[in-house]
Amino acid sequence: MPDTAPTAVPAGPTLNDFASFYLYGFTNNPYQQSTDFDKFGELYKLVIGAHGGFSLASTFHPYQLINPAGVSVWYTAFAQFYSHPNRIEMFGEMTLEKTPFAVVPPASFAEYNVWPDSRLTAAENPVFSLYIPFVLPFLVRKAPEALRWDAEVTAAADDRERLSWYLDAVKEALRFVQPAPALLLGFGEFDEQHPEQLIEKFMSYRDLLK
Numbered sequence: 001m002p003d004t005a006p007t008a009v010p011a012g013p014t015l016n017d018f019a020s021f022y023l024y025g026f027t028n029n030p031y032q033q034s035t036d037f038d039k040f041g042e043l044y045k046l047v048i049g050a051h052g053g054f055s056l057a058s059t060f061h062p063y064q065l066i067n068p069a070g071v072s073v074w075y076t077a078f079a080q081f082y083s084h085p086n087r088i089e090m091f092g093e094m095t096l097e098k099t100p101f102a103v104v105p106p107a108s109f110a111e112y113n114v115w116p117d118s119r120l121t122a123a124e125n126p127v128f129s130l131y132i133p134f135v136l137p138f139l140v141r142k143a144p145e146a147l148r149w150d151a152e153v154t155a156a157a158d159d160r161e162r163l164s165w166y167l168d169a170v171k172e173a174l175r176f177v178q179p180a181p182a183l184l185l186g187f188g189e190f191d192e193q194h195p196e197q198l199i200e201k202f203m204s205y206r207d208l209l210k
Contacts, residue, residue, distance in 0.1 A: 013082065013091040020074040020190040021147070023047060023136040023174065024201060026209075027182040030061040030134035031110060037102040039176040044100040044138065046173050047187065049148030052094025053140035054081065054103045059178055060135050062120055062198055063112045065190075072192055077103045077139045094141045103139070117196045119203055127209045133202045134178060137190070149187045 034040070040055035056077055066072050080103050081087055093099040114121060122129035140147070146154070149170075156163035171184045185205065191197055 013078075013087060015075070015078050017091075017142055018053065018074075018078060018139050019142050020072070020192070021048070021138045021140055021187065022190055022198075023138075023170070023184060023187055024198070025134055025178070025182055025184040025186075026131040026205075027059075027134045027178055028132060030059060030132050031064060032177055033058045033104075034177045036176055039173070040102045041100050043136075043170070043173045045148070046170055047147070047149050048100070048138055048140055049151065050098040050145065051140050051143050051147065052091075052098045052100060053138060054101050056137040056139070057102045057104045058109075058136075060109065060137070061112065062133050062135055062202070063114050064109050065135060065137070065198075066113060066115065066195065067108060067111070068113050072190070073105050073109050073137055074139050074190060075192075076105060076109070077137070081139075091141075115195060115199075117199050119199055125203075125206060127206055128202070131183075131205075131209050134182065135198070136174070136177070 034057060037057065040057055044053070044055045054077055056073060060073065064073070067076075081090070081101075084090065090099075090101065094101075118124055120128050120133055152166045153163065156166070167184070174182070174184060186201065188198070188201060
């Protein structure tokens with residue numbers, strides 16, 4: 001008998017194995033795609049770090065993230081993954097080797113669906129017709145280790161130069177799908193029970209943009 005048991009292959013996946021994150025900022029064209037999955041992988045590792053999961057191969061306006069049926073682009077990405085015949089093997093790679101993948105969201109998410117919270121519409125806040133919000137989603141395999149973004153922010157503490165270097169690196173890595181003049185603002189976790197929290201992130205900049 002061996003002294004140690006072999007590493008167990010994960011039995012998943014379920015939606016509870018994943019968390020929904022995103023980069024967000026302002027741009028002149030929020031809905032942009034790229035087929036450069038290597039670049040998505042580089043950006044994923046820079047932002048998320050050693051956690052398996054998915055980049056969604058598109059940026060979106062916030063009102064494109066949830067369709068009229070109430071289904072989010074993150075949930076749809078999981079459904080696409082779950083329908084893949086090799087999902088168990090892929091999930092194993094995510095868990096054991098921390099592998100990132102990329103998912104191409106359905107074209108139906110090109111349509112705008114204004115939530116009950118309409119504060120990002122140009123009619124309600126004209127400034128958002130000039131500075132248009134964008135979001136780049138990630139679906140991340142849950143793990144106890146800190147995400148790369150959070151670890152860098154914590155490690156930098158009061159060292160603005162160190163944090164500036166990291167943020168500049170993320171901005172540069174984002175350019176392949178959101179070129180200049182796109183402006184990166186930050187990183188967050190999407191709560192499907194409280195999507196208005198994402199709206200609040202953009203609203204916090206409204207008065208600065210006027």
